[in-house]
Every structure is written in C-alpha cells, then in structure tokens.
Amino acid sequence: MTAVITKDKKVTHNNKGNSKVISSTKVDRKDAKLALAHIMVAFIALFVGGLCGLLQVLVRSGQFKLPFGIGYYQVLTVHGVLLGLILTTYFILGFQTAAVSRTAGALSNKQRKTGWVGFWIMTIGMLAAATMVLLNEASVLYTFYAPLQAHWIYYLGLTLVVVGSWIVGLAQSLRYIQWRKENKGQTSPLLSFMVVVNNLMWFVATLGVAAEVLFQLLPWSLGFIERIDVLLTRTLFWYFGHALVYFWLLPAYMVWYAIVPKIVGGKIFSDALARLSFMLFLLFSIPVGVHHQLTEPGIDGFWKFVQVVLTFFVVIPSLLTAFSMFATFELRGRELGAKGVFGWFKNLPWNDVRFLLPFIGMVAFIPGGAGGLVNASYQMNQLIHNTIWVTGHFHLTVATTVVLTFFGTAYWLIPHLTGRKLTKKMNNLGIVSGILWSVGMVIMSGAMHIAGLFGAPRRSEYSTYGGSEQATEWISYQVAQAVGGTILFIAILFIIGIVVNLLWFAPKGEEEFPIAEVAEGAEKTPALLENFKVWGVILVALILIAYTIPLIDIVQNSPLGSKGYKFW
Amino acid sequence: MANHKKSDENLKGTLYATFGLGIFIIIVWALCFNLFIDRF
Ligand code: HEM
Ligand SMILES: [Cu+2]
Numbered sequence: 001m002t003a004v005i006t007k008d009k010k011v012t013h014n015n016k017g018n019s020k021v022i023s024s025t026k027v028d029r030k031d032a033k034l035a036l037a038h039i040m041v042a043f044i045a046l047f048v049g050g051l052c053g054l055l056q057v058l059v060r061s062g063q064f065k066l067p068f069g070i071g072y073y074q075v076l077t078v079h080g081v082l083l084g085l086i087l088t089t090y091f092i093l094g095f096q097t098a099a100v101s102r103t104a105g106a107l108s109n110k111q112r113k114t115g116w117v118g119f120w121i122m123t124i125g126m127l128a129a130a131t132m133v134l135l136n137e138a139s140v141l142y143t144f145y146a147p148l149q150a151h152w153i154y155y156l157g158l159t160l161v162v163v164g165s166w167i168v169g170l171a172q173s174l175r176y177i178q179w180r181k182e183n184k185g186q187t188s189p190l191l192s193f194m195v196v197v198n199n200l201m202w203f204v205a206t207l208g209v210a211a212e213v214l215f216q217l218l219p220w221s222l223g224f225i226e227r228i229d230v231l232l233t234r235t236l237f238w239y240f241g242h243a244l245v246y247f248w249l250l251p252a253y254m255v256w257y258a259i260v261p262k263i264v265g266g267k268i269f270s271d272a273l274a275r276l277s278f279m280l281f282l283l284f285s286i287p288v289g290v291h292h293q294l295t296e297p298g299i300d301g302f303w304k305f306v307q308v309v310l311t312f313f314v315v316i317p318s319l320l321t322a323f324s325m326f327a328t329f330e331l332r333g334r335e336l337g338a339k340g341v342f343g344w345f346k347n348l349p350w351n352d353v354r355f356l357l358p359f360i361g362m363v364a365f366i367p368g369g370a371g372g373l374v375n376a377s378y379q380m381n382q383l384i385h386n387t388i389w390v391t392g393h394f395h396l397t398v399a400t401t402v403v404l405t406f407f408g409t410a411y412w413l414i415p416h417l418t419g420r421k422l423t424k425k426m427n428n429l430g431i432v433s434g435i436l437w438s439v440g441m442v443i444m445s446g447a448m449h450i451a452g453l454f455g456a457p458r459r460s461e462y463s464t465y466g467g468s469e470q471a472t473e474w475i476s477y478q479v480a481q482a483v484g485g486t487i488l489f490i491a492i493l494f495i496i497g498i499v500v501n502l503l504w505f506a507p508k509g510e511e512e513f514p515i516a517e518v519a520e521g522a523e524k525t526p527a528l529l530e531n532f533k534v535w536g537v538i539l540v541a542l543i544l545i546a547y548t549i550p551l552i553d554i555v556q557n558s559p560l561g562s563k564g565y566k567f568w
Numbered sequence: 569m570a571n572h573k574k575s576d577e578n579l580k581g582t583l584y585a586t587f588g589l590g591i592f593i594i595i596v597w598a599l600c601f602n603l604f605i606d607r608f
Contacts, residue, residue, distance in 0.1 A: 319586060319589070319590070322585075322586055322589055323582060323586045326581065326582040326585045326586060327579055327582045330578075330579055330581045330582045331579070334578060341580050341581045341584060342581050342584075342585075343581075344581060345581075366589060366592060367596070369593065370592060370593045370596040370597065371596070373593060373596075373597055374596065374597055374600045377597070377600075377601075379604065379608075380600055380601060380604045382604070382608060383600060383603060383604050383607070383608075453603065
C-alpha cells in the first residue's frame with residue numbers, strides 16, 4: 001500500500017507549469033471529473049433507454065398499449081438513440097479519457113479544456129435531438145433513413161454529437177502524441193495506443209455520416225433541396241454504421257486485453273498480438289458497410305461480394321483475441337496449480353464482479369459472432385434480413401458483450417474516479433445484476449433469434465397481420481421476449497442502484513485502476529505496429545477499392561430522388 | 569533466459585478451446601445454410 005502511495009506522488013513540473021504525473025497508478029483528479037461527466041450521462045441514458053425497451057417488449061406481446069398517444073416509433077427512436085448512440089459513445093469517451101490519463105499521464109490543461117468543449121458540444125446536440133424526438137418531430141429511428149424526414153434540428157443535434165466526439169477524441173489523441181514525443185523510440189502504453197486506434201477509426205468512419213447529413217439530409221429537411229438520392233444516403237450511412245459497431249466493441253476489447261489479465265492475476269499474453277489485432281480491426285471495420293445493404297438494388301453484385309469477403313477477414317483478429325484471452329486464463333490457472341486440459345477454468349476469480357461481467361460478455365460474443373457471420377453471408381442474408389433475428393443478434397453483441405464489459409468496468413472505474421471503494425456488498429449486487437442480465441438476455445435474444453427464423457419482422461409493434469397464420473406462430477415468442485425484457489429491466493434497476501452508490505454513497509477509499517503487464521516470455525513489440533502512416537495508407541487504399549466504383553455507379557445512375565415523408 | 573519455458577506453460581486447453589470456437593461457428597453456419605437451401 002505505501003509503495004503505491006509514494007508512486008502516486010512522483011510529480012514533476014514542466015516549464016509550462018502543468019503538473020505531469022509520471023508512472024502514475026491513478027487517473028489525475030481533474031481528468032477524473034471529465035471522465036465522470038461522460039459516464040453519468042451514459043447511465044442516465046441507460047435508465048431512460050431501458051424503460052423504453054421495457055415498453056417495447058410489453059407492446060409487442062400484445063398485452064399492453066402505450067398511453068397518452070405516444071407512438072411506438074417514438075419510443076423505439078428514443079431506445080435506439082439513447083442506448084445505441086448515447087450510452088455507448090459517452091461511456092466510451094469517459095473510459096478512454098480515464099485510460100489515457102492513467103497510462104500516458106494527466107492531460108495538459110489545454111487538452112482537458114478541449115475535452116470539456118467536446119463534452120458540451122455533444123451534450124447540447126443530444127438535448128436538441130432529444131427535444132425533437134419528444135415533440136414527435138423525429139420518429140425516424142436511430143438510423144434516420146430517408147425518405148423518412150425528421151425536423152432539421154434532429155439531424156443537426158446528432159451532427160453536434162459526432163463533432164463533439166471528435167473533439168473529445170482529439171484531446172485524448174493529443175496526449176498520446178505528446179507521450180510519443182517525450183518518449184522517442186519506446187513502445188507506447190498499450191491502452192493509450194488502443195484509444196488512438198479507436199478514435200482514428202471513428203473519425204474516418206463518421207466522415208461518411210457527416211457527408212450524408214451535411215450535404216443531403218440537412219438541406220433537404222430545411223427545404224433547400226426537394227429530393228434526395230435514397231441509395232446514396234443509405235450507402236453513406238452504412239459506411240459509418242458498421243464501423244460504429246466496432247467503435248462500441250474495441251473499448252470492450254481494451255478491457256479484455258489490458259485490464260482483465262490483471263484482475264485475474266495474470267499477464268497480457270502478447271502486447272504485439274494485441275496491437276496487431278487492433279490494427280486489423282481498424283482496416284476491416286470500414287470498407288465493409290455494404291454488407292448491411294445486401295438486399296438493396298442499385299449496388300452491383302460484384303461489389304457486394306468484395307465487401308463480404310473483406311467482412312470475413314474480421315474473423316482473424318476476432319480469433320486472435322479469443323486465443324489470447326484463453327491463453328491468459330490458462331497460464332494463470334496453471335500458475336495456481338490447475339491440472340488437466342481445462343482444469344484452469346476453475347481457478348478464475350468467479351466471485352469478482354470486475355472479472356465476471358466482462359467474462360459473460362466474452363461468452364455472449366461466441367453466439368453473437370457466429371450469428372454475425374450468418375448475417376454477412378451474402379445469399380444467406382435473405383434468411384434473416386429485417387427480421388427480429390437481427391435485433392436478437394445485436395442485443396448479444398452490443399447489448400450484452402459490450403455493455404456488460406462496460407458495467408463490469410464502471411463498477412471499479414467510478415469509485416476510482418470518485419475516491420471511493422467498491423464494497424463486498426456492491427460487488428455481490430453487481431454479480432446479481434450480471435446474472436439477471438444473462439438470464440433475461442438468453443430468453444429475450446433467444447426468442448428473437450427463433451422468431452426471426454420464422455420470418456417475424458423487426459421494427460414492428462404488435463400486429464396479427466390481418467389474422468395471418470404465420471403471424472400467430474410469432475406471438476408466443478413475443479411473450480417470451482416480454483418476460484426476458486422485464487428481467488433485463490430489473491437488472492438495469494440494480495445497475496443504476498450500484499452506480500448511484502459508487503458515485504455518492506460508497507465509503508471513501510482507494511479503488512485500483514488495474515493495468516496488466518506483459519508476460520515475461522513475450523516478444524518485443526515491433527515498431528511497425530505503431531506506425532500509423534503505414535496502416536493509414538492501407539486503410540485508405542482498402543476504402544477506395546471497396547467504395548469508389550460503387551459510389552460512382554450510384555451517382556451516375558441516380559434516379560429522380562425522393563421527397564420527404566412523415567408517416568407518424 | 570533461453571530456457572524460460574516452465575512446466576506450467578502448457579497451452580493445450582487454449583488450443584482446444586479456440587478450435588472448439590471455430591467448430592461452433594461452423595455448425596451454426598451450416599444449420600442456417602441448411603435452412604436457407606430448404607427455403608430459397
Ligand atoms: C431492458 C433492456 C432492453 C430491452 C427490453 C430491449 C428491447 C428491445 C426491443 C424489443 C427492440 C426491437 C423493437 C423492434 O424492432 O420493434 C430493441 C431494439 C434495439 N435495441 Fe434494445 N433492449 C434493451 C436493451 C438494449 C441495450 C442495452 C442496447 C444497446 C446498448 C439496445 C439497443 C437497441 C437498438 C440499437 C435497437 C434497434 C432500434 C431500431 O431498430 O431502430 N437495447 N430493443
Ligand atoms: Cu456490419
């Protein structure tokens with residue numbers, strides 16, 4: 001304990017007067033405030049969005065009607081935006097700020113101010129967009145597909161969220177660049193490196209959606225142009241949309257690679273492997289968006305095929321990650337004396353919520369990933385396209401793998417930032433929250449997958465479809481979804497309770513920010529893995545190959561375009 | 569240093585687990601493919 005404290009005090013002052021903590025084991029106090037602001041917004045979004053999820057499953061079961069003339073799509077828009085966009089982006093940026101401050105050192109005053117500017121731009125944008133949804137002017141779901149037309153303030157608000165996120169990401173990346181300058185020739189801290197990879201991917205990907213909004217949706221909703229090219233908007237959206245899912249996932253991988261090994265008492269299996277897999281995710285997250293448009297006319301089959309092939313490359317870094325996790329666990333288990341091929345499994349810290357929740361997340365990613373490969377298989381996509389299977393799929397990937405990892409992280413990160421402790425009681429409640437989530441999700445997502453294979457559509461409220469025989473098959477699964485969804489909502493109540501405790505009520509103390517070390521026998525990390533120029537050039541080349549000709553085709557053969565519609 | 573390999577550095581379980589993962593993915597895919605062939 002004393003060793004830790006003296007280490008914390010190693011503070012030097014550079015000539016600008018900013019204090020700079022060297023080899024800190026803690027997040028700087030001021031950076032902690034910035035991180036906490038983001039994390040609080042994330043959990044407010046979880047509560048409100050979760051409530052909407054509950055309403056959706058109840059409505060879809062056929063046993064409940066929305067009161068006060070609230071529309072189903074209004075609720076679904078709130079759910080998608082708050083959980084898919086706000087919860088994720090805010091938690092990620094908060095976590096990343098803390099991770100950079102912990103591993104590269106405290107942000108400079110300028111960098112921190114930049115972070116706050118980004119936070120407020122995002123928050124103003126979010127409030128503006130939320131207002132339009134509440135006024136029922138923007139029930140266009142979180143994908144805002146044309147020709148549905150929302151109020152322009154909704155589009156502008158979401159644009160501000162993206163622009164703000166760029167600024168927060170910039171602040172984090174500047175701190176990494178500063179570290180590289182101050183430590184020439186050395187391998188950078190793994191977490192900071194991963195943060196920068198994720199921010200770079202986010203920036204390149206969001207250029208697509210920014211172009212969609214600025215050049216098409218905004219002028220169209222403002223009445224400057226009458227018609228827009230629907231296929232072009234969708235193509236630009238999905239250029240961004242697939243990378244969005246990796247923007248969610250990579251921070252979870254940061255926790256798995258760099259933090260979970262420490263929690264289990266082990267080491268990072270290989271630093272080089274971790275960096276390589278991040279660079280591969282960077283490459284294969286963007287030039288693949290067309291796999292969401294496989295049933296769409298207007299894109300040539302050849303280019304769909306090219307992007308499907310690029311999509312399947314993501315298997316490589318995914319299995320690298322799985323291998324690396326198994327190896328960390330096995331090495332640690334054997335160190336503790338485990339025997340037999342799988343004996344090490346028993347030696348993992350099952351009653352530590354910081355481990356258990358990310359671990360459940362890893363397990364959920366096995367069926368999640370397998371389902372994803374079905375979705376991405378060009379012809380087989382017809383089997384599940386626009387069915388509730390897809391909803392079942394991403395409630396495993398983002399709404400279990402990603403968020404359970406985030407919750408397991410929040411349970412130690414929040415007290416670390418507030419100077420409190422995760423008590424045994426909160427740890428145990430956290431375990432309950434994870435188990436409830438798993439049970440609820442197995443039921444809800446399982447029922448969604450099966451009903452989807454029977455053809456049940458997604459994005460639909462309760463309907464008997466005029467007494468159709470096929471539609472009656474779906475109803476029992478919708479009731480099952482309501483049961484699972486209700487259990488999930490109870491889990492959310494537990495989570496909010498724990499977070500409130502950790503923010504304001506838990507006993508004062510010091511909670512560790514765990515960072516793992518690299519295993520002794522591991523090879524030195526090749527400098528190439530940190531050469532952003534090389535990977536950037538490959539990335540741009542892949543994007544140009546995958547998108548240039550399809551985009552030229554779309555623009556050259558563009559039809560008259562569509563006016564805006566408001567069906568709600 | 570050259571001989572840092574300790575007796576507990578055994579990654580058999582990791583190898584089998586990763587293979588198991590691959591096999592699971594292939595099975596799920598094959599089942600869905602079967603459904604696809606039946607229907608389309
Ligand atoms: C109480 C927990 C939850 C319940 C009961 C729930 C339920 C649902 C249901 C029933 C739908 C589909 C409705 C339809 O297609 O008509 C849906 C969609 C969705 N959910 Fe959840 N969900 C929950 C938590 C989450 C979480 C934690 C996330 C993300 C982190 C999430 C993200 C989404 C997204 C992005 C959609 C798609 C919205 C759209 O199609 O526009 N959900 N949810
Ligand atoms: Cu995708």
